[in-house]
Amino acid sequence: MSRTADLPAQHERLSRAVWEVLAGQGIERLTLRSVAAAAGCTTGLVMHRFPNRKALLRHARQLLHERTRERVERLEATAANPRAALHAVLAQGMALDEETATESIVWVGFLAATVGDAELAALHRTNNEAWRDRISRLVAAAAPAWPKPRVTTTAFALIAMVEGAAALASADPATYPPKAQQAMLDATLTAFGL
Amino acid sequence: MSRTADLPAQHERLSRAVWEVLAGQGIERLTLRSVAAAAGCTTGLVMHRFPNRKALLRHARQLLHERTRERVERLEATAANPRAALHAVLAQGMALDEETATESIVWVGFLAATVGDAELAALHRTNNEAWRDRISRLVAAAAPAWPKPRVTTTAFALIAMVEGAAALASADPATYPPKAQQAMLDATLTAFGL
């Protein structure tokens, strides 16, 4: 049956190569050959693992989501209280270190690729829904007395602020250094009474 | 000397074609030929007006900025008071109608194209700086008692929230309809006491 190759590991390696190219050279240079070069293989392997280019992009998109989900669940599990959990989970969505900075660039790239690609758009909607549910749940836990509409609107605003900060930081890191992003998050949470 | 052709008008027509393709087909299909088709001409005219593709994109980017600047100055001039001006100026940055929804998609596209294109990145930084200055000024006018750091951080957070909301709405308009975006903006301004 199967041989030596570890399929999931190769899928992940190629997906990482997609992120690498997306973050380093931009979406315009996100080609099969550049991805293969970043992964240290040829287009033969890429096409052997994925039926076509779009399937590769979809997998890279989904893997990015799962990565952040795992990180977020770890943060949530180790948080001292609901407010700390909310703060930590939101903070990891910004571009505060090299890893999340790269992810922010990649996220913008995928968002742009979403236009005119129904499957990437569906993937984005699903992931974003899970993200909204998580933040809403954390806001509700941090402010149990709030009525549901207030929780929802606050969660939406927090999400938008974090994504916006990450997007702006990805395009202009000098203007939005980690400290500035932290200050933005702290100020917003304080303003909302969270 | 010159003939019948109105150079600035043609530049604008081609730039609009760039937006049209960017918003309708995505950055992957943003090619000279698709732009020419959207503008109802051939690549000959495009290359006759712009030295190369990147110059065309830069012009379209800059024109988008000038468009929003003019709209924003109109809103600011007709606002009843500083708070109303801040609200109106921020609101036009979200995807509340067809025009601004298109612009949001285009904005994300250019942001993604910024990676690996130093000139587009420089353009983005300049435009975003002007945007930050404007919002900071409006926040200071709306809350004259605030110390400068508070004004700056609040302006940064408001900007991030608005851009994030626009980006999210551009990729998932059903989840972020105009009313939801309005609610997010109102809740955020109220939370900040503005």
Next chain:
DNA sequence: CTGTTACGGTAACAGATGTTATGAGTACGG
């Protein structure tokens, strides 16, 4: 009217792109 000049369409070019076909190498089952 006529010569000239800008305009812009047509078509060609080299290179890049996604995809497919082919085949050499290799690890496993028998």
Next chain:
DNA sequence: CCGTACTCATAACATCTGTTACCGTAACAG
């Protein structure tokens, strides 16, 4: 130890890309 099935590189392919060269057309100057 052999054959088979999987792995993946090589190379070809048709198409698309940005760019350039070329040329017919039309409007203005004289």
